[in-house]
Amino acid sequence: MCSVDPDELTEMVRATDGLDITSGDVLCRKCKEGMAEAVLRGKDPYCRDCFLSYFEHKFRSTIGKSKQIRQGDGVLVAMSGGASSTTLLHLIHSGLTQNSHKRLGFKPAFLHIDESCLYEESDGSANDLASKVCSEVMSLGYTCYVISIQQVMATEITSPSVYTEDWQQTSQHQTNNNNETLKKQLRELLSSCQSDTNRHDLEERLRTTLTLQCAQMLEYKKVFLANNSTTIAIHILSQVAIGRGAHLPYHVHFKTTVEEVEIYHPMREILDNEIRYYMKFHGVTASQTSSRHQHQGTSIIKCTEDFLRGLQAEFPSTIPTVFRTGDKLQLSTNNSLGNSRCSSTLSVRGESEVDHRTNTEVNPKMKLERESCVLCKLPLDTDQGAASALKATQVSLRLSQQVARTGGSQQKHDGKSVASGSANVQVIEEAVKNCGSSKKEVKSSCESGKVSAIEDIEDSCRCSNNTGCCSTRNTSHNTKQDEPFSVDIIEKHVCYGCRILLRDMKDGGLLPSRVLKAVGEQERRSQMRLEIQDFLL
Amino acid sequence: MPIQCSTGCHKNAVLKRPKTGDALCKDCFFWVFEEEVHHTITAAKLFTPDDYVAIAASGGKDSTVLAYIMKLLNDRYNYGLKLVLLSVDEGITGYRDDSLETVKRNEQQYSIPLKIVSYDELYGWTMDRIVEQIGLKNNCTFCGVFRRQALDRGATLLKVDKIVTGHNADDIAETVIMNILRGDIARLQRCTAIVTASEGTIPRSKPFKYTYEKEIVMYAYFKKLDYFSTECIYSPNAYRGYARAFLKDLEKIRSTSIIDVIHSGECFSVRDGVKLPTQGICEQCGHVSSQPVCKACVLLEGLNKGKPRLGLGKTSKIREHLKRNDENLEGVVASDADTHKINIPKTINIKQLDF
Numbered sequence A: 001m002c003s004v005d006p007d008e009l010t011e012m013v014r015a016t017d018g019l020d021i022t023s024g025d026v027l028c029r030k031c032k033e034g035m036a037e038a039v040l041r042g043k044d045p046y047c048r049d050c051f052l053s054y055f056e057h058k059f060r061s062t063i064g065k066s067k068q069i070r071q072g073d074g075v076l077v078a079m080s081g082g083a084s085s086t087t088l089l090h091l092i093h094s095g096l097t098q099n100s101h102k103r104l105g106f107k108p109a110f111l112h113i114d115e116s117c118l119y120e121e122s123d124g125s126a127n128d129l130a131s132k133v134c135s136e137v138m139s140l141g142y143t144c145y146v147i148s149i150q151q152v153m154a155t156e157i158t159s160p161s162v163y164t165e166d167w168q169q170t171s172q173h174q175t176n177n178n179n180e181t182l183k184k185q186l187r188e189l190l191s192s193c194q195s196d197t198n199r200h201d202l203e204e205r206l207r208t209t210l211t212l213q214c215a216q217m218l219e220y221k222k223v224f225l226a227n228n229s230t231t232i233a234i235h236i237l238s239q240v241a242i243g244r245g246a247h248l249p250y251h252v253h254f255k256t257t258v259e260e261v262e263i264y265h266p267m268r269e270i271l272d273n274e275i276r277y278y279m280k281f282h283g284v285t286a287s288q289t290s291s292r293h294q295h296q297g298t299s300i301i302k303c304t305e306d307f308l309r310g311l312q313a314e315f316p317s318t319i320p321t322v323f324r325t326g327d328k329l330q331l332s333t334n335n336s337l338g339n340s341r342c343s344s345t346l347s348v349r350g351e352s353e354v355d356h357r358t359n360t361e362v363n364p365k366m367k368l369e370r371e372s373c374v375l376c377k378l379p380l381d382t383d384q385g386a387a388s389a390l391k392a393t394q395v396s397l398r399l400s401q402q403v404a405r406t407g408g409s410q411q412k413h414d415g416k417s418v419a420s421g422s423a424n425v426q427v428i429e430e431a432v433k434n435c436g437s438s439k440k441e442v443k444s445s446c447e448s449g450k451v452s453a454i455e456d457i458e459d460s461c462r463c464s465n466n467t468g469c470c471s472t473r474n475t476s477h478n479t480k481q482d483e484p485f486s487v488d489i490i491e492k493h494v495c496y497g498c499r500i501l502l503r504d505m506k507d508g509g510l511l512p513s514r515v516l517k518a519v520g521e522q523e524r525r526s527q528m529r530l531e532i533q534d535f536l537l
Numbered sequence B: 001m002p003i004q005c006s007t008g009c010h011k012n013a014v015l016k017r018p019k020t021g022d023a024l025c026k027d028c029f030f031w032v033f034e035e036e037v038h039h040t041i042t043a044a045k046l047f048t049p050d051d052y053v054a055i056a057a058s059g060g061k062d063s064t065v066l067a068y069i070m071k072l073l074n075d076r077y078n079y080g081l082k083l084v085l086l087s088v089d090e091g092i093t094g095y096r097d098d099s100l101e102t103v104k105r106n107e108q109q110y111s112i113p114l115k116i117v118s119y120d121e122l123y124g125w126t127m128d129r130i131v132e133q134i135g136l137k138n139n140c141t142f143c144g145v146f147r148r149q150a151l152d153r154g155a156t157l158l159k160v161d162k163i164v165t166g167h168n169a170d171d172i173a174e175t176v177i178m179n180i181l182r183g184d185i186a187r188l189q190r191c192t193a194i195v196t197a198s199e200g201t202i203p204r205s206k207p208f209k210y211t212y213e214k215e216i217v218m219y220a221y222f223k224k225l226d227y228f229s230t231e232c233i234y235s236p237n238a239y240r241g242y243a244r245a246f247l248k249d250l251e252k253i254r255s256t257s258i259i260d261v262i263h264s265g266e267c268f269s270v271r272d273g274v275k276l277p278t279q280g281i282c283e284q285c286g287h288v289s290s291q292p293v294c295k296a297c298v299l300l301e302g303l304n305k306g307k308p309r310l311g312l313g314k315t316s317k318i319r320e321h322l323k324r325n326d327e328n329l330e331g332v333v334a335s336d337a338d339t340h341k342i343n344i345p346k347t348i349n350i351k352q353l354d355f
């Protein structure tokens, strides 16, 4: 069958050879006076002044039109030291120091996450980065906080320290003198990932988690991330590729809220070639120039970036188009996203609408609140109904590993009706659920009667009719290494994308202890819900 | 040392499933493949007993395997369906001749009745004659628009309740990526729906939504199914080509990429306030259309007036207009794209299967 799209009048407009302004006699398209020094969209010449005012206007209008950032608001700006965040620092600085009515009025502080422990560099250049980034921020008169990435593994949330030259000798590292242990745990966790894709993905989750935690510790309600239009577009496609499409709005929208922290993307409308011009004209250099932060190896994220940049070079509207596509999506507020879509936009016949609803095998009473993924903190996207990619995958795994022999006989006697057909599916699904337990040996530790955290919780819940022993129990659980949660249990509380991570690493016990603690809490809540569900209206 | 089948049936495995990586023997693979399609059909409740279902049959591997398996599952599980093969003859010399022969053989082999509808019969034009008029550049537009309606018209003619098509998981993942690349939000939203239907049209579904293309080929190969392998002799579209290449690269890195992309697609929800094309009914032919006059009618009018390009020009004006409206809402980045004059279609022939 010809797969060509019939409405395909789409012409992908190829890049022209690109406007050459090196001769020095090309005039700015805006003021028609100044000599062009920048070329945007491959063909539009701008002089330095017109470019800079265009650029700054774009930045300010992104913030301004949202009306979300008010005078005196405290904002924590995540500062990696790359081109984007360095530019953001300068834009904020010039916006705050301007003497006009256009002056920005919020109060920024900066946060740098020191990731030196992820990179084995004996020459200490990694440490240089943290001090370079932080001193630059401080030199402009702002507070710069710094925290090491390994703190994400700590049992207790650590507050980041204000940068000083000897920050590593102070607070966090002293109080938690297990810094080396945390480093080791983090490295162990990352090296348990079998693929580059998962390692990069996990690093990103941890980075975000830590940023959120810092904002909470420092009591900042607002966080700025410096992701620009280009990096966001790449993100859109790579997140789709790794099954995280449900969470696109969190990476694209100007404002999103995660765990009561508002996350903003003030650079979202700026392309990275524009950032390069800005830095050049202002003589700004990024502290972090190496590709250390970028993704090496054969990860999906890297593959997506190469693909999109390649396409962009040929077709200059690619990245803006991808960005706009992502921007038009929202987080589904419905539990069963697929179903709501069917009924609202497709007006499927009444009959199938009902069918879809009864399909959802999760009891609606069980879904009083929308759970968040314990790992990435974003809403769970694993409740897509019986006809979904997730279910189909589970059925595939189940079928091709166990059922076949019974299936052979089934072929003969299972000749009833469509109804019996779906009953059969039910059986399979039951089997899928159970198969999890028989398949994974980790689970056996729970079943073989060893004292496990889950049993602890159940015990404590059973006796909870008198006092709040649950909560006391809970805190005692924090002690590292006694949470033998099986992958199957953790899996219930993570999103589709994080399940891929989890399955890859095999030992869920390597996860940060606070993540495991969250598993315990959510597990207990769902137990409670089970107990009271018959009384909920 | 031969590898044992991973189901524990004690037979030697002959293949490694692309979808799960499991090694399976031939019989277990057949069984697993069939059960999975059955699961999709029952989980999504695609049919009700006594439905009259048209199988879109092109003679290609997807639709041949679909016809075979629909017949098989209908018998095995007593779906109670009445099946019919529905083929479209575009009138491309040498392209359909062989594939239609295949479909005719399938009619015999699976004893499912066959109905062929031709462009000539439905529109008064064969593709060969259209190519004479329009040249090779835009003919795929004509071909596709006409084919979609042809399937609907043929289905209406037969008074069927439902249409099934052979679109597989690879096709759907590819379409998700393609729609992101070209910014087609309406189709991005719809392309992962297993059933597409709108008021007054015959619902279409994709029983192979979660089936990998490679497994369809494997199934056809080991079952020795008779199919005709062909590509459209005219040019493929650029976006789909890039999307396909990208997906292949992803698959090399992670074999579950196809299903992961579909999962992402299933989770999309369009932001409130984003305008999606509204659907109405074509003033001329009564088929569902997002425009007063449907694409097929516009193209047909151009052809009949001896100005075949008219149809293309006219709709793109409408699109330009829509695009301007859109961009007023979009802000700065949107105007960037605008200056590139990329021709993003905002009008969609809603009734179609949205590829």
Ligand SMILES: [Zn+2]
Binding pocket: A373, A374, A375, A376, A377, A378, A494, A495, A496, A497, A498
């Ligand atoms: Zn997650």
Ligand SMILES: [Zn+2]
Binding pocket: A002, A004, B139, B140, B143, B144, B232, B234
């Ligand atoms: Zn064609």
Ligand SMILES: [Zn+2]
Binding pocket: B282, B283, B284, B285, B286, B287, B293, B294, B295, B296, B297, B298
């Ligand atoms: Zn019409």
